[in-house]
Amino acid sequence: MAAIDYPLQRPKAEPGEFSFSETLYKWVATVDHKRLGLMYVASALIFLIVAGIMATVMRVQLMFPNGHVVGPDTFNRLFTMHGTSMVFLVGMPMVAGFANYLVPLMIGARDMAFPRLNSFGFWIFLLGGLLLYYSYLGGGGLSGDGSAPDVGWFAYAPLTERGFSRGHSSDYWALGVLVSGFGSIASAINVIATTFCMRCPGMTLKRMPMFVWVMLIDSWLIVVALPPLSAAQVMLLLDRYLGANFFNTQNGGSAVLWQHYFWIFGHPEVYILIFPAFAILSEVIPIFSRKPLFGRPAMVAAVVAIGFISLGVWAHHMFAVGMTSWSNTFFAASSMLVGIPTGIKIFNWTATMYGGRLRFTTALLFCCGFLFQFLLAGLTGIMLAVAPFDWQLHDSYFVVAHFHFTLVGGLVFGLFAGMYYWFPKAIGKMLDETLGKWHFWLFCIGFNLTFIPLHFAGMLGMPRRIYTYAPGRGWELWNFVATIGVFFQIAGILFFIYNVLRSTLRGQPATDDPWDGWTLEWATSSPPPEYNFEKLPVVRSSRPLWDLKHPQDPDWKWE
Amino acid sequence: MAHGHLVAEDALTMERQWKLPDRGTVGIVFLIVTESVLFSMFVIAYLIYLNKSLVGPYPKDVLELPILASICLLSSSGAIVFAEHALKHNRLGSFKLWWAVTILLGAYFLWATAVEWRKLIFEDHLTIATNLFGTTFYSLVGLHASHVIVGLIFLTIVFVLTLLGFPIQTQLRRVLFLSWYWHFVDAVWVIVFTVVYIIGLPR
Numbered sequence: 001m002a003a004i005d006y007p008l009q010r011p012k013a014e015p016g017e018f019s020f021s022e023t024l025y026k027w028v029a030t031v032d033h034k035r036l037g038l039m040y041v042a043s044a045l046i047f048l049i050v051a052g053i054m055a056t057v058m059r060v061q062l063m064f065p066n067g068h069v070v071g072p073d074t075f076n077r078l079f080t081m082h083g084t085s086m087v088f089l090v091g092m093p094m095v096a097g098f099a100n101y102l103v104p105l106m107i108g109a110r111d112m113a114f115p116r117l118n119s120f121g122f123w124i125f126l127l128g129g130l131l132l133y134y135s136y137l138g139g140g141g142l143s144g145d146g147s148a149p150d151v152g153w154f155a156y157a158p159l160t161e162r163g164f165s166r167g168h169s170s171d172y173w174a175l176g177v178l179v180s181g182f183g184s185i186a187s188a189i190n191v192i193a194t195t196f197c198m199r200c201p202g203m204t205l206k207r208m209p210m211f212v213w214v215m216l217i218d219s220w221l222i223v224v225a226l227p228p229l230s231a232a233q234v235m236l237l238l239d240r241y242l243g244a245n246f247f248n249t250q251n252g253g254s255a256v257l258w259q260h261y262f263w264i265f266g267h268p269e270v271y272i273l274i275f276p277a278f279a280i281l282s283e284v285i286p287i288f289s290r291k292p293l294f295g296r297p298a299m300v301a302a303v304v305a306i307g308f309i310s311l312g313v314w315a316h317h318m319f320a321v322g323m324t325s326w327s328n329t330f331f332a333a334s335s336m337l338v339g340i341p342t343g344i345k346i347f348n349w350t351a352t353m354y355g356g357r358l359r360f361t362t363a364l365l366f367c368c369g370f371l372f373q374f375l376l377a378g379l380t381g382i383m384l385a386v387a388p389f390d391w392q393l394h395d396s397y398f399v400v401a402h403f404h405f406t407l408v409g410g411l412v413f414g415l416f417a418g419m420y421y422w423f424p425k426a427i428g429k430m431l432d433e434t435l436g437k438w439h440f441w442l443f444c445i446g447f448n449l450t451f452i453p454l455h456f457a458g459m460l461g462m463p464r465r466i467y468t469y470a471p472g473r474g475w476e477l478w479n480f481v482a483t484i485g486v487f488f489q490i491a492g493i494l495f496f497i498y499n500v501l502r503s504t505l506r507g508q509p510a511t512d513d514p515w516d517g518w519t520l521e522w523a524t525s526s527p528p529p530e531y532n533f534e535k536l537p538v539v540r541s542s543r544p545l546w547d548l549k550h551p552q553d554p555d556w557k558w559e
Numbered sequence: 560m561a562h563g564h565l566v567a568e569d570a571l572t573m574e575r576q577w578k579l580p581d582r583g584t585v586g587i588v589f590l591i592v593t594e595s596v597l598f599s600m601f602v603i604a605y606l607i608y609l610n611k612s613l614v615g616p617y618p619k620d621v622l623e624l625p626i627l628a629s630i631c632l633l634s635s636s637g638a639i640v641f642a643e644h645a646l647k648h649n650r651l652g653s654f655k656l657w658w659a660v661t662i663l664l665g666a667y668f669l670w671a672t673a674v675e676w677r678k679l680i681f682e683d684h685l686t687i688a689t690n691l692f693g694t695t696f697y698s699l700v701g702l703h704a705s706h707v708i709v710g711l712i713f714l715t716i717v718f719v720l721t722l723l724g725f726p727i728q729t730q731l732r733r734v735l736f737l738s739w740y741w742h743f744v745d746a747v748w749v750i751v752f753t754v755v756y757i758i759g760l761p762r
């Protein structure tokens with residue numbers, strides 16, 4: 001039995017006392033995928049708090065008509081920095097962080113394919129983030145014009161051209177995001193090479209955990225969808241610094257070209273951001289339903305389909321720009337098409353829970369929240385894919401509500417599920433379940449209180465990005481309730497922060513396999529040693545730990 | 560127990576026969592994929608802005624076909640194949656020769672681009688700011704030229720290391736990946752040439 005008794009020889013991380021500078025050096029100079037993954041997630045959480053505070057200020061400003069907490073200029077900077085941070089400095093590093101930490105463990109590898117490239121990716125991402133925030137200090141430039149970027153997260157030309165955006169604010173936006181994009185591409189290539197080349201013996205693509213499959217397709221999307229944004233940003237910088245004319249409408253350039261390039265990136269980007277949640281749900285739901293994932297081949301097919309169809313739907317963000325009817329029809333149809341694989345996924349997660357022995361841990365609660373909210377987000381998405389409907393509600397709060405339902409109701413709920421699920425593995429301590437439930441319910445109630453009313457405000461004609469509004473348009477109630485919801489969300493987040501700090505310091509120690517898991521990360525110690533596995537595992541089915549725990553009824557007999 | 564024994568046997572064979580693609584290969588292939596998308600964006604911009612310049616000079620007034628430079632760059636792809644072949648068979652002298660030829664051909668291409676740009680800027684007064692042709696021409700050709708520069712830097716590093724006596728035959732894989740990158744840069748030139756000097760130059 002020598003070759004398959006791998007989990008029985010669980011290596012233990014050796015305890016050691018290190019001084020502060022030694023610890024700092026260990027973290028800064030590390031090429032270990034687990035440390036880099038944790039650093040990605042930690043910096044994403046810090047940016048999440050910063051960008052969340054910005055959102056709070058905006059919601060307080062809009063709580064009552066004629067609000068004057070901040071002026072219009074500050075408000076423009078707030079929504080730009082909020083959006084840019086949430087997408088590029090929270091969503092993207094969460095993708096990289098979760099993939100980095102989990103992919104090598106799940107495929108039974110000792111590290112990523114290119115550990116040093118991995119560390120480069122993290123630090124260049126962080127540099128990009130700091131560059132963006134440095135704009136608050138340096139954005140004025142020598143003439144003192146401008147501060148942080150104020151052009152919106154999609155930075156439409158010609159607003160970003162020299163003539164309309166003086167100072168350096170748009171330069172910091174373009175450079176910061178460009179540089180952090182290099183980090184994302186580096187980490188995506190790394191994940192692809194890792195999944196193809198580092199799998200342990202027996203881990204065929206067919207047996208690969210669903211999480212790894214989703215992150216593989218996610219990385220594919222990053223590799224093909226980020227360069228259009230990088231290209232557009234290089235063009236913008238050429239316009240701004242060398243006087244090129246790409247988006248200079250006065251010299252024949254086209255502002256619509258920016259929109260196309262931005263959204264060729266921008267639509268796949270929303271799938272890039274939501275995929276980690278898909279990946280997490282596909283692991284967490286089966287474990288807490290005690291059933292294998294329903295329709296696994298269909299799930300793989302759906303995620304691959306999304307990986308291609310989502311590349312051809314971008315212009316549904318541009319229905320109001322005045323494209324030809326043919327383009328409008330094509331992009332409306334393709335946008336609805338991408339709803340089909342997404343529907344398959346929701347159906348399969350629900351079917352996995354159906355008839356299962358459910359354990360409503362905090363992680364599963366967040367998954368349930370995801371299922372409800374992401375379904376609603378999908379339905380409003382289908383509505384917005386209908387071009388005439390979009391003409392009516394384009395750039396209104398209905399759109400804001402729609403994409404916050406996908407990215408907060410979907411992605412953030414998925415990420416929290418993942419954090420509650422893998423925290424014991426990464427830190428070696430259990431997160432407190434009671435505090436976790438407080439976190440879930442406060443956050444869930446707050447989220448819905450905030451974003452359901454915004455659909456109605458949008459349908460009543462409230463445009464996005466206005467810094468205030470006059471009374472008497474029927475928007476007061478919706479805005480008031482939305483801001484009340486924010487305080488519930490903040491309370492939920494405070495419970496989360498408290499829970500993380502308390503559990504890290506003196507939480508209940510986690511066993512190696514607290515949830516009775518089936519994938520390989522639970523076969524090593526919590527937290528895993530630097531080399532992950534003392535002996536590389538050998539795998540015979542898609543649930544290697546099930547096989548080990550049930551030698552009389554292993555999966556490989558049926559697969 | 561007999562059954563368990565069978566499993567262990569299977570696992571051992573599986574471990575022994577387990578073969579996966581080389582990580583360097585996969586890495587370089589996806590680097591080329593992402594670079595291709597980057598180049599396509601600049602190619603598309605060139606095509607979209609073709610004949611859209613509001614003021615001259617226009618392509619037909621100023622562009623001359625860089626025939627010799629193109630021949631040099633494309634034949635450098637052949638030279639690097641010979642170099643690689645020589646290295647594989649441990650013929651270091653021949654490797655150094657063909658590697659030097661590759662570098663010289665690439666450098667000549669770069670020099671020809673510099674001469675072309677000098678003429679365009681100082682004689683024809685076409686800069687990146689003049690019109691859409693200038694904007695798209697300099698950015699597309701410049702993006703390609705910057706890739707040639709990166710390639711030449713790496714080629715030169717390998718060459719200098721070899722001259723200093725570094726056992727380059729131990730780095731066969733890395734040399735191979737560098738040559739793939741170089742082939743990619745050459746292939747991109749075929750597209751740039753077609754777009755800029757054939758489609759973009761109606762006769």
Ligand SMILES: [Cu+2]
Pocket residue numbers: 266267270313314316317
């Ligand atoms: Cu979209």
